[in-house]
Structures are given as structure tokens and as C-alpha cells.
Amino acid sequence: MRIFAFIHLLVSIPHGYSNYVETKAGQFFSSGHTNNWAVLVCTSRFWFNYRHVANTLSVYRSVKRLGIPDSHIVLMLADDMACNYRNPKPATVFSHKNMELNVYGDDVEVDYRGYEVTVENFLRVLTGRLPPSTPRSKRLLSDDRSNILIYLTGHGGNGFLKFQDSEEISNMELADAFEQMWQKRRYNELLFIIDTCQGASMYERFYSPNLMALASSQVGEDSLSHQPDLAIGVHLMDKYTFYLLEFLEEVHPASQANMNDLFKVCPQSQCVSTPGHRTDLFQRDPGSVLITDFFGSVRKVEITKDTINLTSPVDRKKYITGFLCCQTNL
């Protein structure tokens, strides 16, 4: 029985690949979004929080690789690790202890840096209440057909997330900010990922529609860091984001991986903490939501069928003038 199933699987795999593009075309109508945005925030400073910057940069890297341009990404890093005086390898931020992957790269555009990353600025970006002098790159210019990915990382607790070691944002404030975004139709669907201790408490209070949330740990659990690197001297990544990055590296723009695969990232055996997710506010079934709906930027495209003929003169006037002549004979 098992062998039969196995052979059946072998046979159906190549057939499935050719159907990719047709199903993809059908997916465009179901997701209902035309553009993608990402807001990636690292909230902690100081050298020993290197891993939080590395977390954020690895999500940034995946999101850029899958197609979202810099103009649609708001990247907030509370401290500069790449050019930190204590970094033995300047201009790099590594995600793996063998220094395999430099997530800083040479094409990073940080929109809010250092002390600009505050609760106030974060809420202003989300709700759009920025002073008129704010440049375009610092704004979230989403509309009602935008899918937004929001990623937060740092130190957190039950119901709060710590910013810059001096202030905190509560889960109620975040839920209210999302509700204001919904009232103004600033998003079509929103994916919220948080990698902190007791991260699940941050999405408990959400009440706006079309929100899906993932967290690295439940209330009462700590999110743990992954590996230290002896040359750099600090922990490089958090466990959850490390395995998330590993998962995202397999995804390419035409991939059909869906949210159910994302929920399985970093089970308790790997992560020690229990990742959680929340989908009750989301309209669609998570199995039909593609990873690239949020992490990538696959555009809906139509062929231009009609054109306007600008070269030949349009000479229909004689019809109407002839008709008017007829009428005046009345």
C-alpha cells in the first residue's frame, strides 16, 4: 500500500510543475492585492543585541530577493552593527557562525536608524500620521490593495515590546494602530511576524479583519538565540528567525509554498519555544495563501489590447453635420 502511494507521488510530481503557471494566474484574482509592502523593525540597541539586527536584515534580504523593491520597504534598525566599533569584521552582519551568509550585503537601504527608531515613529509610519516634511522613503504609502508584511524583533514580555531599552509598545497600542490602518483601508491583508520572548502575547489583542500573525514563542516562554560565534563574540541569530531564513532561502518568486508550510517552521524540537500563529481574523484559508503573497512581489499583468490611433485623422464629423443639415429642413 505504501509503495503504491510512493509511486503515485513520483508520477504526479512532474505533472504538477507544468500546472504552476495556470494555477498562479488563477491565484491573482483570489488574493486581491496589486502591490506589496514590508515594515521590518529591530527594536534593540547595544552590541550584545547583534542577533536582533541580524534577524531583521535576514528577513530584509529574503524580501528583496523575492522582489519587493526598496521603495516599498521600511527598514528600521535601532543600532548599527555593521559599522560598530566592536565588530571584528566591519561592514558585515553574519547570520551563521561559519560566516557563510553576510546579510548586510552592499545594497541595504535603512530608512530609520539609531535613535529614530521609537515607538512614536513606528506608530506614525503605520498610521500615516507623519509630518509633511517626511520624505517618501520613510513613509508607508500603501493603499487598499496592498499586502503588508510586518516583522518585529527585540526584547519583549507579556503584552509589550521594548524599544531602545527605554520605552515600550503595548499589544493594545499595536492592535489600535492596526485598526486605524483598517479604517483608512491602508492594507488589503497583513502578515505580522514577531520574534521576541512571549511573542504570542503581542497578537492576542488584534481585532481588525484580514490579519494573520506568527510568533516565535507562547506566553510564558522565552525565545532563544541560536549560536554564538567565537570570533565575533556574540550570538548571531535567534532560533526562530534562523530557521525562518533557512525556509525562505528555498522559496523563489514562482514558488507555490503556502502559509501552512510557514506555520511548520521551527517546531519545538528545534526552537525549544513553541511558535504560535493566529488566523481567525484572516478571510482566506491559510493553505491557499502563498508565501510570495507577502514576502514577494509578483505583479498582476495584463496585455494591452487596444491602442489609440494618433496618426490618421479622425473624420467622423461629416456624419453628424449631414444629419444636422437634414434637421434644419424641418
Added chain:
Amino acid sequence: MIKCTNLFFISHVSPGPCCLLQAEKQRGRYAALAIAAVVIVVGIPLWWKTTETYRAWLPFSEISELDSLQLQLSVDIEVVFSRGTLTPEQQKKFPLSHVNEKEHQVDVSIPELLTSPSTEADLSLHMLSESSCGSVVVYVIPETAALLPEDVKVYVGQRRTALLRSPPFKSSWSLKEVLSNLDVKVEQVVSTMSFSHQDIVAALSNRVRMAKVTKESMADSMRAIKSSPGYEITFSLLNPDPRSHSLHWDIEGAVQSCIQPLLNKLAPIANFSVDSQILYYVVLGVNPRFDNSVSAYTLSADSLSHVINPVEARLGSNAASSNPVLNFLLYVPDSHHSPLFIRDHSKREVPSNAFHSPRWGGIMVYNVNEMYGPEAEPPVDININMAKVMGVFLAQLRLMLGVQHTHPPTGFVLQSPGSAGLADWELDRLLWSRSVENIATASTTITSLAQLLDQIGNIVINDNIAQQVSSAVTSLQSAVAELEAGNLAFALQYSREAILASERAFFDPSLLHLLYFPDDQKFAIYIPLFLPMCVPIVLSLLKIVSEAKKRRADKQAKSD
């Protein structure tokens, strides 16, 4: 608090110390009462006043009225019967006035839109000399007239007129039968030229989520860009191979002659700014495949969606404004990949060789391999035929802005707008849907802002916000009134003012409530301040009360 340590002196000392004691106690009592009085009468009101947040008055009652919005849209329709369509008897009995009404009711609390317009009345005939903005003139011509080709029933012109071939009716029919027969046809013409139920529902989709969505209507609603006070249009020429091709395009002249007339006509809707750029060494993200049957390179329709992202990273944008950007790219393939054709989903050739992405813009591939022979020395000077290019871009721009009528009914012929870029009735269509959309958006914004400010008592409402809200409310009311009266131009202007004021009020930077304090934090702040002060006062007041009770008890015991 004075202890009576001198008690053992009482026997042989005069009542002085005891009276003194009493006096001290009395003074103490008065002092405690005075402090308590000051705290209660002066302190508490002062604390209340100084920790109050300033909230200017908002017209909450009028805003709650906006919640259940009733829009009445009226179109002036003129129907002119040409000679030969009516018999003399029918002509004699022609009445001078009918009224046609259609009502759309919008109620936010009900998730589905109430769809059926139940009332039908009669037709209105106004003899207007010049068709004003928003009106429609229908000329009914005889059935057998040769003015229109055989299978064409309606011809819609460039202005606001349409020619309708009259449906067959007998000369024995009364006037009423004639008119009722004509009703349906005229309604069809008017819904094409002004607005149909679908258009209004789509414009209101911001406020009312459409319950049943067809694929076409969803695609339509996703394609047209949302109403915004301004737009930026960028034309880019992509030259991946400057070593072989030296491209020249007269973009300024082309924009002046082809695009600017359209933008001038659309000036009441939004402000447009146009710029252009040339990008070198830009590559498409997709490798085109060589097709032996046509000996050319082809891009299949499925790979087109991956073309835009690598290019978009290279396109700049105006940092100063937050307006939506529409990009139009002209890609000239490099000499090794020329000619390059686009194939649609059924593998057929696309005549325009262009594609577009909703709410983003369009890309056209322009092949230059036929313009020079193999003997030409690189780089070859090439002048791009701007008329052809602008024809495609103009069509794409019309689609992006929501001007294009994508599915005219059968038997209808729509005259091409030509060099004007936009027919008058198309402009009217856009004005109708924009006015409704603006009104819907502005009313949603104002109602949600009022709700937010009501819920969160800690937000400061400045005077300028209150003023913006009031002006938004009055503009909304005027816009609704103008729509009812049928003055489309004024309605659009008021709706634009309303949406600008409401957006300015909603997105004012001062409305950020960082004053969110949960109750336990409030206690944690006030207890260290007030507790040390209040404890002695309360204790001394209690002491006074207990002493007074004891004295009364003593007095009663003495009197008994």
C-alpha cells in the same frame, strides 16, 4: 497630637494647662479642617483642570448623519426625435416634461448593497442648447436610416451625443407605448455614457464590501488607480545596449501634443506632474526565448510578471511628494535579442507589443532591428516613432486612470477619442465615479475619525483639526446636494475639497495617542504623589470625627 504629660499636675495647678491643652487641640482641629478644605476646594479642581486634555468641539451629530448616506444622482437627458421616426399623430401628443429617477441607497451597517432600484418613472425632456457637464443628448434616427451601418444600433460620439437607431414601432401605437419601448434603449445608452449600477457599486467599494464579485468587476476595480489629489507620471526609455543603439526620442514634444491635452481635460479631477528619464544598461529580469517559427525572440505572458520587479528597483521617484506614481517604460531590446515580441496566453502575437500592470503602469517593447541594415556602424542613430509609442501609452494611461470603458454592450460603436485623448462623455463617466468615490471615502474617513476620537478620551483635539473636520462635513453636504441637483462639476469640486480636508484631519501628526495609559499604570503614577499627602489629612479628620462623637456621647451621658 499634644500628649498630656502634665496630667499629674492637674490636682494642684490651675485649669490653665488643661485649657491650654484644649485650645491647642482646638487649633489643631481647625488646622486639619482648613488643610482638608484647601485640598478639596482648591487642590482637586486645579489638578483636574491641569491634567485635562484640550478637545475642541466637533460636530458629532452631523457626522453620525453621514453614516447613513443617501446619494441621489440625476442626469439631464435630452432625447431628440428626428424626422421620420414618429407619425404626425404621435408627434402632436408629445408632452413637455417627464421625470426619470433612479435611487441608490447606501447603508454602511448592512454588508450587502441594496441592489434593486424599484421605482421607475417617466422621461424628462429639456430643450438644452448646449450639453452641460454630466448631461447626455440622444438623437433617435429612423430605423431604416443609412447613417449607421447595418448591425450598429448605437453610435456614441466624441462629445456628449449618441445616435440611436429607433426600435421598430407601429404607427398605430400611442405615445406612451412608443416611449416605454424607447425607455430601455435610452437607459442602455445612458448607462454606457454616464454611469451604470456596477460603476457606482465599484466606486463605493471602499465603504461597502461587494458581496458578489465577478472576475471582470474585480479586475476592473483592481486596475484603476484610487482617487488621489495628484498623480505623477513618469516616462522612461530603457536602453540596455547603448553601444549598438543611440536612441533619440522627442519626449517633450510628444507629451505636449499627445498626453497634455488629456491631462488638461482631467485637471478638475487631480493635479498631474509629468517627467521622463533615460536609463542605460537596464536588463529585463527574464530571458526571452528564441522562436524558430518567426525567427524572433518571444516573451510569454506568464513571464511578464517577473519583468517589472528588477526594473522597478532602478526607477527613481520624486522624493518630495507622496502622490501615486504611474510608470510608462519603453524598452528597446539589445541587438542580440532583437526582434522581441510578446505573446499572449494563447501564444498569439500582440499587435501593440505592450503590457501593463494595474495601478503601476505599462511597458512597451519597441523593436528597432528593421531600421538599419548590417552595414550600419555601431552605435546606430535611431529616432523613435513617438506617435506609435504615444498611442500605446495613451491607451494604457486611460486604463490606469479608469477612463476606458472596457465592455461596451453589443451593437454599440464608440468613436475613438483621437488626439483629444478623452471623449467628453468618458470624462463625465470618470467625474461621476470620482465624485461618488470621493464622497464615500471622505464620509468613511470622517466617521471613523469621530469614532476614534470618541473612544480614546486622551487624544488632544486641536482647533485646526476641528476646523478641518467642520469644513469637510460642510463640503460633503454640499457635494451630496449638488449631485442631487445634477451639477456634476460643482459636485466634483466639493467632493475634492471634502476629501482633502478629511485626509488632512485624519492624518494630522498631532493625533497620535501616546497617552494610552492602562489603569494600573495610572495608579502607579498617582499613588506616590498623593498618598503621603493624603494620609495625615485623612487620619486627622478621622480623629476629629471620633473626638466629636465622643464629646457628644459624654454630653449625653452628662445630661442624663
